[in-house]
Amino acid sequence: MSQLFVRTLRDDPNDAEVPSHRLLVRAGYIRRAAPGIYTWLPLGLRVYRNVERIVREEMDAMGAQELQFPALLPKEPYEATNRWEEYGDGIFRVKDRKGADYLLGPTHEEMFTLTVKDLYSSYKDLPVWLYQIQTKYRDEARPRAGLMRGREFVMKDSYSFDTTDAGLEASYQAHRAAYIKTFDRLGFDYVIVKATAGAMGGSKSEEFLAKLDVGEDTFVQCTNCDYAANVEAVTVPAPASQPYDDAPAAHAEETPNTPTIDSLVAHLNKAFPREDRAWTAGDTLKNVLVMLKHPDGTREPLAIGLPGDREVDQKRLEGQLEPIEVEPMNEAELKSFPDLVKGYIGPAVLGEQAATGIRFLVDPRVVEGTRWVTGANVDGQHVIDMVAGRDFTPDGTIEAAEVRDGDTCPQCQEGFVSAARGIEMGHIFQLGRKYAEALDLKVLDENGKLVTVTMGSYGIGVSRAVPVIAEGNHDELGLCWPREIAPADVHVVAAGKDAALFEAAEKLSADLAAAGVTVIYDDRAGKISPGVKFKDAELIGVPTIVTVGRGLADGVVEVKDRRTGERQDVAVADAAVRIAEIVRA
Amino acid sequence: MSQLFVRTLRDDPNDAEVPSHRLLVRAGYIRRAAPGIYTWLPLGLRVYRNVERIVREEMDAMGAQELQFPALLPKEPYEATNRWEEYGDGIFRVKDRKGADYLLGPTHEEMFTLTVKDLYSSYKDLPVWLYQIQTKYRDEARPRAGLMRGREFVMKDSYSFDTTDAGLEASYQAHRAAYIKTFDRLGFDYVIVKATAGAMGGSKSEEFLAKLDVGEDTFVQCTNCDYAANVEAVTVPAPASQPYDDAPAAHAEETPNTPTIDSLVAHLNKAFPREDRAWTAGDTLKNVLVMLKHPDGTREPLAIGLPGDREVDQKRLEGQLEPIEVEPMNEAELKSFPDLVKGYIGPAVLGEQAATGIRFLVDPRVVEGTRWVTGANVDGQHVIDMVAGRDFTPDGTIEAAEVRDGDTCPQCQEGFVSAARGIEMGHIFQLGRKYAEALDLKVLDENGKLVTVTMGSYGIGVSRAVPVIAEGNHDELGLCWPREIAPADVHVVAAGKDAALFEAAEKLSADLAAAGVTVIYDDRAGKISPGVKFKDAELIGVPTIVTVGRGLADGVVEVKDRRTGERQDVAVADAAVRIAEIVRA
Missing domain, CATH: 3.40.50.800 (Anticodon-binding domain)
Structure with a gap:
């Protein structure tokens, strides 16, 4: 200790939001170099290396082969897959002295695909599983919690290459099994949940979330069956459409000073009481206007219709739209549509065929025949008995409404979901043929015919594991490392x-x-x-x-x-x- | 081999200039991702890891402590030491989404200095030796020879921190000894030579050069004593000044059509024959005009006077001037000085006090009393018996003349030097207090007084070692790895x-x-x-x-x-x- 390059601190660092960050700084494991960019001091590096070793051992044990791509990558392959544009502000871009464009790699699908294309040409070469443990870069808008969401970090990323869908499924399952072994050894509590593919493209995808209250992700589990999903991936089961032959015609009513759902519900119960039951927020259709910001910077309006008892969940919404970002519609933008009356916006003016021309997507619960109280597009007026499919036809549905504890399980439809927080430690994807097609990765099959390869992509947050393990292994006095991880x-x-x-x-x-x-x-x-x-x-x-x-x-x-x-x-x-x-x- | 991710090639890659590069590509160890940027395939990664392990073991054995800084670094520390500007085009610069400036670290003196300042405060904490094995970036103008001069590469860089000069010397010697052990284990032929400090600043410095004909560096060794130096670091011993009381006055002579040294010498021997010996190029003083390009882009003229039998060695010249780059003076620039007569330029118009105002530095051999034939600044005329110190006074001296096989050894002044090629595998510097002063790294000494810390900086080219070892270990059939390095x-x-x-x-x-x-x-x-x-x-x-x-x-x-x-x-x-x-x- 008299020579070890370490200084412990009695006081918490000012910028530390979570216990692991506070303790890793105080105990002399890490130091901040810039926002979201950290230095590993000797103790931290030892812990990090232990994590890396475990990850490497399990990847080698499953038969994956390690290689290493550069972090500084040429633009061209990322242009071929459109990700140079899609990443927007999310990556670091670099120009060299000759003006050529480079990026600091956020993930390496393109490079792996091109290298397999370079080396391999036959179905006999496949499957092949390749991985690297590598420093990656993302220009996060909001780096946070020390190493948990950094801008320079280490990922283990691996990729599988197969000729058939069954082969991809087997490669995916092999990675899934290896990840279970890895995370069991790393010694933190985790759950495997359904996930969205996001900007990666592809179909089937699961996340390994460390269960942590300080995590950024919300996941739900069913009380009855084995359903577990990131809220971003929850698909609300659409109820059956309802008969509406006996529904009265929609009728606009004076509802003065009711720009909010609460004020509207109070007014409905006072001015238009129902005999069988009181009006609730769930009887109203709320129409939320947002702006979609595309990676090229262009903005486009979107209207979302959802039951008035639910909020729009920004992460769920963005999860559907990636790489598009969602921002509120500002006053000027709102005023540019004279048909939109703030607080009283209704479906009559929404939709690509309607007066505003604004794309109008609704929650899956808004099925044909459901009746709603909603804005009349006149100040102080709402329409009652507005029937979906009769009085308005949205342009489609979208999973944007919040998921709440107690919602019906989308899988068994018997149990109820309960939500908790977690942080992504692993993510496995069946990418399919998206990248192979974009980069023309084909091999000869048994019959001498060229077939496009199908890929999987699998990641582990190696440097993130350190704070995640610390988060689950500390007490009021300090850190309590699992033996295999300890410095x-x-x-x-x-x-x-x-x-x-x-x-x-x-x-x-x-x-x-x-x-x-x-x-x-x-x-x-x-x-x-x-x-x-x-x-x-x-x-x-x-x-x-x-x-x-x-x-x-x-x-x-x-x-x-x-x-x-x-x-x-x-x-x-x-x-x-x-x-x-x-x-x- | 049926599963290993490797494909050997029968043909040499087009861009491979040296045997190691050809063989590493053909044998499936590396692939080019972009100019000067390479991917380690599985075989290459194994070899690289063996090198890394040896380097780490020897650093740990000497008592250095490993940590790891980020590669993406904030601008501010590099501004404090002026290197943000000095590096010019030589580094990759990055702006984040908020417009803040970053660089991809080419070397980490600043970060280490700041971290020691952060953690340590007393002489009792010192000496401390810290190192990292880390991916570094330099935007080389001419990346070459595969991994030998890349733009993304791995270095082991370490730094020593002491309070006294004697402490620094001890830290320096400890690194020197560890480097000898390391390079002996890596199994290539090397020589330790005196070196210039270049952009790093500081005083004493030695390089470990792998002896390779394909290397970029030239070094000389003495046939008589233990002198060995990079040619950039050779200091020509100045002869004693000579008496010139009996020297005739300088006299301009017609020397028509003698714009080159050869034509001048021929003319002298014909028109002004000497009795005792013939005129040679060594009797003439050649005045070479160049432009110094500063990192901020400004250009400034410089005149270099040297014996006519020697050329200016660009690398030696730039070695003295780093980070300034040297370019030829173009025609327009030449014409902007009407006193400069091309082919007949002489000292009379050179120097800060002379007509042109151009700074005029001469070779150390041009001592007081030496007599020269040199340009008369008139077309077709030269001056004979021009005596240094009598007829002209330069602004100073500069080591810019080429070093040649057979030159007298600057150390023993008895033997002769012979030159060979090599490539830098290690470099050890006594930086002194330059960085500690710029970044205010002080500790309390025994008497409770603040003293500025003195530093050493020590580097090993870890990824470069792979091609260097390959270069010395191959035959016509392929690679022949030393056992400790083999995949x-x-x-x-x-x-x-x-x-x-x-x-x-x-x-x-x-x-x-x-x-x-x-x-x-x-x-x-x-x-x-x-x-x-x-x-x-x-x-x-x-x-x-x-x-x-x-x-x-x-x-x-x-x-x-x-x-x-x-x-x-x-x-x-x-x-x-x-x-x-x-x-x-």
């Missing part, structure tokens, strides 16, 4: 001032090292009190803390389990052997 | 069609793997002939090639040493044991 096996504390004590501690550390046990030895003398040393040991979080202190007079050292706090005295004479056993248990 | 220990070839033969080869491979020997097993069946397999094995260059072929009928396999070509038959029964012994010998 050392044992933290030996020389607690006292006696020279004999330092000698004994040093000998024990040397004996442990000789036995292949990695040791952090706190040899600091002078003004550093035993209390400070203990605090540092707890903060740093090595799993076994050995104190060489007062007990030495009685021939014992104290061995403490950092996580449980259990202590035991061990005879100095066989301390190294006993501690090595504990470490290997 | 595998043994290459087993199943040479034939018999199923029993494949069984035996597979069992042998499995037995070797079980004994901890890494194996490439060529299991390819079908149309791949034994000849093709042997060619691939020779090309890939694993040190031991085992053939399971015809000998199997007699109960033997053939074990061949790739480098020497020696073959021996080994009984199948104990082949795995015997081969493991050979591998470990």
